[in-house]
Amino acid sequence: MKDWQILTSFVYPHEANMVKTYLDSEGIETIVKDEMTVQVNNFYSNAIGGVKLLVRTLDYEKGIETLEKGGYIGDAHKTKNRVETLFYEVKSDKKKCPYCRSENIGKRRNPDYLVLVVYLLLGAIFPIFRNSYKCFDCSKEWKFKRKK
Known part of the structure; x- marks a missing residue:
């Protein structure tokens, strides 16, 4: 697990699985972490930092570009809205x-x-x-x- 990096996190597991499927279809290997914990009790999501989507460190930049291309993240998600x-x-x-x-x-x-x-x-x-x-x-x- 040393060469894996958190790409993004989600509140609900189904959101993470949708993005996981999209990245897998683009050829980027992913792992969903803390999915089962949040499924047991949704209120734990914020306490543990959400459902995390991990990619290999080598694929991190490609993953960010793919999520931007797919519309999953954009400028609004990079900077905090004030x-x-x-x-x-x-x-x-x-x-x-x-x-x-x-x-x-x-x-x-x-x-x-x-x-x-x-x-x-x-x-x-x-x-x-x-x-x-x-x-x-x-x-x-x-x-x-x-x-x-």
């Missing part, structure tokens, strides 16, 4: 992505850090959320703030 704050005027259009101008966006409600503090102090969670938006075409996240 929620950017955008300032807007009253007449601005909030129904389009400010980056790619797509209308394929969704609203997300992320819990605020204040919720964690209240939970630790009182033992109860109050519904305090911060709204952000996500574009499903360019995978960018942002939130709006009114200009003062």
